[in-house]
Amino acid sequence: MKIEIITIGDELLIGQIKDLNSFYICQELYKIGLRTNYFTTVGDSYDDIYAALDISLKRSNIVILTGGLGPTNDDKTKGVLCDYFRSKIVFAKIIYDDIKELFRYRGIEITEINRNQALVPDNAVVIRNTVGIAPSLLFNFGDKLIFALPGVPFEMKEAMKEVVYIIRQNCKLPIVCQKIIHTQGIAESLLAEKIREWEESLPSNISLAYLPSPGIVRLRLTNVGNDRCSVENQLKSEINKLKKIINEYIYGYDDDDDFGKVLGRLLRDKKKMLAIAESCTGGYVSHLITNVPGSSDYFKGSVIAYSNDIKENILKIDKKVIEKHGAVSDIVSREMALGVKKLFNTDCSIGITGIAGPGGGTQNKPVGLVFITAVCDNMIVTKKFIFTSDRGRNIIISGLTALNMLRKLIEQEDKCDM
Numbered sequence: 019m020k021i022e023i024i025t026i027g028d029e030l031l032i033g034q035i036k037d038l039n040s041f042y043i044c045q046e047l048y049k050i051g052l053r054t055n056y057f058t059t060v061g062d063s064y065d066d067i068y069a070a071l072d073i074s075l076k077r078s079n080i081v082i083l084t085g086g087l088g089p090t091n092d093d094k095t096k097g098v099l100c101d102y103f104r105s106k107i108v109f110a111k112i113i114y115d116d117i118k119e120l121f122r123y124r125g126i127e128i129t130e131i132n133r134n135q136a137l138v139p140d141n142a143v144v145i146r147n148t149v150g151i152a153p154s155l156l157f158n159f160g161d162k163l164i165f166a167l168p169g170v171p172f173e174m175k176e177a178m179k180e181v182v183y184i185i186r187q188n189c190k191l192p193i194v195c196q197k198i199i200h201t202q203g204i205a206e207s208l209l210a211e212k213i214r215e216w217e218e219s220l221p222s223n224i225s226l227a228y229l230p231s232p233g234i235v236r237l238r239l240t241n242v243g244n245d246r247c248s249v250e251n252q253l254k255s256e257i258n259k260l261k262k263i264i265n266e267y268i269y270g271y272d273d274d275d276d277f278g279k280v281l282g283r284l285l286r287d288k289k290k291m292l293a294i295a296e297s298c299t300g301g302y303v304s305h306l307i308t309n310v311p312g313s314s315d316y317f318k319g320s321v322i323a324y325s326n327d328i329k330e331n332i333l334k335i336d337k338k339v340i341e342k343h344g345a346v347s348d349i350v351s352r353e354m355a356l357g358v359k360k361l362f363n364t365d366c367s368i369g370i371t372g373i374a375g376p377g378g379g380t381q382n383k384p385v386g387l388v389f390i391t392a393v394c395d396n397m398i399v400t401k402k403f404i405f406t407s408d409r410g411r412n413i414i415i416s417g418l419t420a421l422n423m424l425r426k427l428i429e430q431e432d433k434c435d436m
Contacts, residue, residue, distance in 0.1 A: 022056040022078035026085035039084045051194040062092040085169030087152040089131045105139030117151045149176045193246045199237040200275045201267040202422045206230045232411045233418035277421045278306040285316035293362035294320040295354040298372035302417045318362040333357030351389035367393045368420050375409045388416045392423040
């Protein structure tokens with residue numbers, strides 16, 4: 019079975035927006051065992067859309083188009099589909115009622131151009147849009163399925179739920195099980211070397227993909243077969259083997275990949291409060307924590323000690339210590355963590371200082387040098403890192419590393435209490 023995605027819009031071809039629709043559609047199809055074979059992107063041209071559709075139907079079994087279903091003159095997709103499949107345009111009252119209800123809810127007056135959204139091909143299956151006004155369309159063309167979805171991302175994502183359901187009902191699909199393992203604190207190349215023997219011994223029906231991003235490497239394991247129980251058990255067996263090799267780097271699985279959530283849940287469970295003092299990250303570490311709803315349960319606050327004056331007067335770090343060791347040093351990182359812990363009267367704290375770049379580095383203290391201290395009750399750990407020469411990446415990696423250090427320290431405290 020071959021699948022093609024056609025994305026439509028001049029804005030895609032001139033680089034005005036990124037094609038995230040194809041990315042999402044591929045992910046959803048892959049979850050049910052289908053791999054996309056072709057991508058095509060065309061502008062808002064009737065002839066180009068028609069040609070792309072014609073080519074795709076000669077080589078693909080399922081075609082998914084996104085974009086061009088709106089009510090304006092540059093929306094050509096519906097007209098192309100009508101001509102290609104020799105359709106007549108009819109008025110769909112149920113779609114018009116949906117549009118009226120949506121406009122009523124938003125307090126907007128409906129116009130004639132909006133009414134045109136309820137005009138649909140008579141030989142298409144109409145898929146109602148529950149979050150917007152452009153309905154999706156399905157054409158059965160022999161043994162082929164052709165879907166036309168809105169180009170607006172949140173509308174497309176909602177429509178994909180129905181697309182996946184229809185494909186499941188019409189196609190014989192394999193059983194697909196996936197597990198994503200989230201790791202932090204080890205580079206992709208080192209991780210690959212560490213698990214090389216395990217990877218080489220994987221059964222042929224299990225595939226492994228490395229998904230690196232700043233500060234994090236995700237491993238995606240996929241098993242495909244015909245018996246769900248067998249597929250799931252085999253995947254669990256391989257994951258258990260993997261955990262024995264890299265358990266110290268694993269912080270979550272599948273959707274549980276948000277470091278703020280992972281650490282927040284741990285702090286809440288242990289009834290511990292956190293405070294943060296950060297310099298080079300400028301508030302990013304605090305953002306990771308406060309981005310989680312309910313974080314006030316375990317987070318008291320932070321100090322963005324960007325200047326030495328704040329370090330001295332708010333965090334009470336001795337001026338002589340900073341002059342002797344420099345603001346970017348292990349001892350200042352430690353004093354920042356202890357200072358903010360005392361200031362906010364918390365159980366846990368983080369202190370972070372470094373040179374994010376692109377300027378400010380020296381031979382002895384290069385760009386990317388970061389010192390991080392994590393404190394949990396009476397336990398304290400300080401580490402030195404040299405990350406990258408890119409400011410944005412340094413901030414992200416530093417923030418994630420800081421949270422992971424505290425996570426490990428809290429878990430270590432549990433082991434010591436046993």
